[in-house]
Structure formats: structure tokens, C-alpha cells
Amino acid sequence: MERTVGGVGPVLERFAGVSRIALLRGGGLGDLMFALPAVSALKAAYPGSAVTLLGTPAHEALLAATHTPLDDVMVLPAAEGVRPGPEDPAALATFFGAARARQFDLAVQLHGGGRFSNPFLLQVRARHTVGSATPDAEPLERTLPYTYYQHEPTRALEVAGLAGAPPVLLEARLNPRAEFVAGLPALLGAALPRTDRPLLVLHPGATDLRRHWPAESFGAVAKAAAYDGATVVVIGDHTETELAAAVVSAAVGRSTGGRSTGGRSTGGPSTGGRSAGGSRVSSVAGRLGLGELAALLARADAVLANDSGPRHLAQALGAPTVGIYWAGNALTSGPLGRGRHRVHLSWVTHCPVCGADVTQVGWTAPRCPHNDSLVAGIRWEDVYVDVRSLLGL
Template identity: 35%
Template structure:
């Protein structure tokens, strides 16, 4: 391939989505070290990634565009978009990568950037790019994007997402807990965008009590919009006076710092889980079986993933994941947990296993049996 001087990457979505593309971004930087990588994302990308050691040189915020950084039914501002695309075409990108789903909306967006060559994902019926990789829903997310960049010859030996902290990430924690270095933190994150992926607050509460009784400082985290579920966890705790509620109290940078010094994160399948895994913080996660195909960790030393095999809604009896289930998934509106089949004991044992492995579990605390049979 001829000399590549500037690369556009389209990926304007959430935290976990960004973590999944880190190996592909690294492959691009390693393969084209002289090229400028321009990430087309959301305002939070621009704020959070500034001055961080990531394989991105610049973030450009995408204006609201249906299906790319905005709801599909969002009313387009054509004048704003015309100006944006004129600016992007003036960048003279050599390559533009579409990492933003099946391409129904994002492929026309990517083509309009005017790059010499466009490469990305294409679902059935989506408009094509110059080079296309089939978008199949049930496939590993990090590997999906590594395959896309491989079409331009990009390779890396680092296929697992990795993320580094910067010193300022700890500023908020230092302010809230000045003596944070003397604490043994375990973070519990009970939220998730999809309510069906949420383990019940009562379950998280029982695990939090167990860890506090063992001597750990438990912190419950969440965004402002997750306050209802974080409050429910604390309400159901016997040790509620000893838990720290960080819901809405720290920025994404502050959460990064907290996770980096925590002994363990216990979470649903959601963005902070994937951030913690990229930081190499030990994690215990509850997973709906379909999601394990797309976002499973590549290593197990620091990660325990507990699976729920429930795929039929107990209210409407619709099968909402698996082959030919797309319409059922849209029809089923019942916001009930599909992961509550994972027991409290399973999560306790997984947490104990990881904390004992890292020699953080107190000898005087309750000892639990650990064997392969404890895991799904």
C-alpha cells in the first residue's frame, strides 16, 4: 500500500465500545507509525483521551448524525453536516475505517469523508465501502476490528485491550479519600444500559456485605442515571453504614483512577468492566450468554466470568437471543434481569478466588471452597 499519512476512524459511541477497538488502533499505529490517526467520536472521547498515551493523535467530535453518534430518528441538520464533511474532505484522509456497526448508516457517513480508500464492516443490505468485512453479530468485538484493519495490512501482537492511567486520574480519589493508599478497595458497579444485563441489587448487596465483613472497603459506582440501582444496592445492605457511594461523584477519569488502584471490580457486562479489564484490574462479571461471544476477555488469570443461559423471556415467552431472534428481541419490552440465575454464592466464590490468588484475602476472614465446578 502506498504511503499513508492520515487515517480516519469512525467510532462514536460508548466506553466499552472504545475499549474494544484499542488493539485495532494499536495495530494501525504500529503499522503506520508516521500517520496521523484521527478518531471521529463523541465529546467524551475528546475530553477523556486528551494527553493520554493512546494510539490516537486527535479526536474530532462528530455532529449529530442518525445512527452515528445520535438516535436513528434524529433530525439531521444538513447545513451543519455539509460543513463537517467539507472539513473532513479537506483533511485528505488516505484511509477511513468504519468501526461503527453494520454500516447501514455509518457506511454512507464514512464514504462521505472522502478518503482515498474506505474499509469497514458491512451487514446484509448495508451500502458497501471500498473494502468490506461481513458484520456478523455473534463474533468477538476486538477481533472484529483487528480483522478490519488487517485489510490495510495492519498487525499487532497485542490483541487484548490495554489502557494506561495518567497521574491526574487519581486526583478525585485523593480529594474524596486522602488516605486512599491505606485502603483495600473493591468496586461494585451494578448498572448497565440494558436492564436485562443487570444482576439484581439485592444480590450485589449480599456480596458487598460479605466483602465488608472480610475487611475490604467497598465502593459502589454508577453514573447519575444509574442512581436508582446504586441506591437499591445500598438500601438492601446490612453493612450500609460502611459502604462508600460514589454514584455520580467521579468523572470517567476519576473512575479510571479508582479502578486502577482497586483490588477487584464486581460488575455486570458494561463499560466500566471493560475499562477495568484493560487496566488489568481483577474482575468478576455476570454475563448474559449471547454477550460472552462478543465481549469475553481473552485471559482468565485476572478475570472470572459467570454466565446465565436464560434466553426465553418468562413474561412473553419469546426467545430474545440466538439465531432468528432479532424481531423477538425488538418485540419483547420486558425489562427484567436475564442474569439472576447466577447465584450469590458463585459471585462470592469468584471474588474470594481472585482476592486469595493475589494474596489480598485476609487469613482471618471466611474461607470459601474454590474448584472448577464453582464456575460456569
């Protein structure tokens, strides 16, 4: 089999006659951001091809809200290891029937190690299949060994190389749709800054609670940024409204002149009698659809967030970011560059409650039941140095 240079891994010979490509990637917004560089590679290697994402409702909504290299989305039914929820045999049969009717030439598996996703993908019955596989996974036509600690966008590019597609982009690139950009001022009103003030967007949430930096720490950064002249907007979905409110409360209601202890802020910068909170720090959590969220992130001068979908989305939209990361997650999903993106790492290796080794993760590793933060020890003062630099304050 022909191998060429120029890829993350070996770039194999292209398949003949490929014009319809299916790409399997479930999960959240961040998971899709990891897959998009591979989509760009496949589109370049197979000019004129259409790439259909086998994804989630959130992915379908994002496709409607932004300009992406994808052509369309087929929403996955609930299936073990592919999309959570009770399986419905009729829904699965309908999905696979519709997928087979499209007669895909190539199906690409970017959804984990393949124990569940490879058998799922094979039921699409594409002419060719590529993807990653753990030792117990059903092999595809061309397979990459799955190792947990690998940068996810890089893994996706390596899988694309199996189909003969070298990289054209190393990270996802998106643009918000014009109608959402135009509607943002009317929707948010006073939450948006004047043109002479930089905009800092904070996202204090994450699906995994262990990735949560304390609301008090986000609040301390928000207070400092507001005092230095920025407008601060806290985002989140409808499940994160209380968390966002806690950040605003920490920013507006905290006493002044405090210091940080053990990584947790006990006060903000001295204000000299001036208010650092008020209307300069506000929450829009639960108020934005994906279109409005994308428009807001694209407008931000800096985004501070945990390792979460909105942070990855902000990066794809071109916003400078400061990310709060547990070190292991930075290996798999951190930004590559540091000119526009900064990363603050927690090097915690054991659960703070039971002492379990949290570095043993992946498809075979047991997980302790505790959700205590692994990143709480990151100092807000250190984070604000990078936030302030990106804001130009």
C-alpha cells in the same frame, strides 16, 4: 491481492502513503475499548501515522483522562444509525467539511454492519476505506462480511487486517493520567481503603436493563467482602445514584445469616455479631468524572460489574474483573483471559415475560419490549468465590 498470515483473518497488502487515518466508532466506553486494539495495530502497521477517532463526547473525555493510542477525536454529529439524536443538516455539513479538509488517507469503519455507517464514512472521502458490511450495506474498498455473534475486539482486528495491519494487542490497554491519580484521595476521602485493606469496586448498572444483576445480589457480595476485610466502593453515573444507593442499602441493612434462593440473595454471611457494612461500603455514584473513574478503577484490587462500559474500562486499565454476562453478550464482548478476569454466565434464551427468543439479535432481529433481567438467576455465592479469590481474602 497479497495475503499474509499472522492476523485474526487475512492480512492484506498495506496501502501506500498512509499517514492520516480516520476510525469510525460511536457508542459508549465499551465500544471504544473494543476498537482500541485495532488502533494499536494500525499505528504499528503505519509508523508515524495519526489516528483520529470519529466518536462521541464520552470518547473525547476519555482521551483527556487517560493515555491511549489515539491522537485526537472528532465528535460525531447526530446521524441515523451512527449517533442518536435529531439530525441537523448544517451540523452534518460542517462535520464532513472539516473531515474532508484533513484529507484522510485511510478511513476505517468499526461501527456495526455498515447499513448507515458505511455511507456516512464514504462522505469523509478518504483515499482508501475498509470495514464490515451486511448484505444490504454499501461496500467499501475492502469489506469484511458482518456477522453479529463475533467477539467485537476480534472483529475490529480483522477489519484492521484488511488494511494490512496484523494484531499487536488483543485487548485494549490504557493508563490513567497522573493528575487524576494524585487527586483521588482528596476527592473520595474515607471511601478509599487503608493500605492494609483490598479495594472492591462495584458497578451495578448497564445501558441495557436486561443486563442488570439485581441490586440485592450486588449488595450480598458487598456485605460479604466488607465482612472479610475489603473496602467496597459502588460507582455509577448521575443516572445510577439510586441504583448504587440500593446496593449500599442491601449491603448495610440486610439481616445476617441468610441464604440464597433462586439466584437472589435473601441474606448475607453470618457476622457473628460484627457489622459488615458501615463505612466499608459506600457509593460515589454521580461524583466522578472519567479521569477520577479511571484512577479509581486502576487502583481497584477487583471490579465486579455487569457487562458495561466501566467493566471494559477496568479491564483496559489492568484491574482484575468479575463480569456478570448473558451468554450471548459474553461471545461478543467478554474478556479473553481467565487469570485476571472471571465471567459468570446466564444461559437464559427466552424473555422471562413473553417467551420471545432473545438469542435472535443483530441488525435484522426484532426485539421484544420487555427489559426484565436475563441474568438475575446467577447466584451471588458463586460470584463471591471469584471476587474473594481476586481480592486475595
